[in-house]
Amino acid sequence: MSDTAPTPDLSTLTIAVLGGTGPQGRGLARRFAAAGLDVVLGSRDAARAADAAQALAEVGRVRGTSNAEAATAGDIVLVVVPWDGHAELLASLTDELAGKVVVDCVNPLGFDKQGPYALPVAEGSATQQAAAILTGSRVVGAFHNVSAVLLEDPSVERVETDVLVLGDDREATDLVQALADVVPGMRGMYGGRLRNAHQIEAFTANLIAINRRYKAHAGVRVTDV
């Protein structure tokens, strides 16, 4: 959703998903492809990305390749890699990602016997770490709290959740809100500046705790908006 700006046209853009062979990346790719967008999955292993893309061939236009080629191909590039390796991957792709809207979706979480918890991040958040590394890109944070189980389930027609979009670049956050809006049930919403990304990433730990307690695939709706 947008308060005043016109809705950006996504139909001519390519959406790249780095780390696109994990559940979250595959799930997002499925939903964007189902909405008619052009999707490129990236992986460290291009063959695995090609396999994951093949599995989505019936859904829409999805192809798979290396992370570097996906980054080159994408107009909007989602980063859906494990936290362990996040900085290293982005540092290797600064040229490919220059000038692009990069959407960090990574949740730095740890797990122990008591369940999930937020890991400390020197830059404040994964999104701020991405912004610190990708100084030539337009970094936004989004899609942190969306259940991969629901995204990947073809029987789930509507993914009922708001997607909080964090960033300091209004045009970029508007674009990513529009990207979330293409998924039925999903609503993109501005969620604050980059410096307020940490708590949205960390909130995923609470959602996991909620899922365990209530046997749910919890998402978030913001009321009164």
Place this chain on the structure above:
Amino acid sequence: MSDTAPTPDLSTLTIAVLGGTGPQGRGLARRFAAAGLDVVLGSRDAARAADAAQALAEVGRVRGTSNAEAATAGDIVLVVVPWDGHAELLASLTDELAGKVVVDCVNPLGFDKQGPYALPVAEGSATQQAAAILTGSRVVGAFHNVSAVLLEDPSVERVETDVLVLGDDREATDLVQALADVVPGMRGMYGGRLRNAHQIEAFTANLIAINRRYKAHAGVRVTDV
């Protein structure tokens, strides 16, 4: 809401609100009193608390007194004071609060030209700071993200929001969930352990940013629960 445990009976309990003369404290007191609960407002200035209670006399059973006397009177004690002074107040009330369920509602936030942001807290969160100080109490975090504007508005009949309750003491979190449930529209929900309280407190910065962007009084609903 509760997944399995029986709903605790709140009708015989006194709810104390420390810092009860601010908008959030007054607003919570209004809602609990409207639900028929016995409420005691506390303040550094007992006369101000008495005035605030008098203003709620038509709503229900509300009286005002000092923070120390309110802490003594309450079976469940909500802490709704400014972050600046939080530690000092709690340290002064360790005896009064011993053995009680203490509900920390405080959001450590800063504001500058770019808007709200989360302040760092040595203990991790205000709730964890309370737990570190009140070693003899049963500390829970809750009511962080509820709009004071809505709470205080008598024309708002239902406060449509979930209240995430953080804590490591199941009986205490169940009790505080039941307390949230007494307010029409409000739903108490377990939200994770104390160590995951920070992001719920900090999320209030995002809600303030959302309120500014969308001219709203935003709250949160968890979906699929």
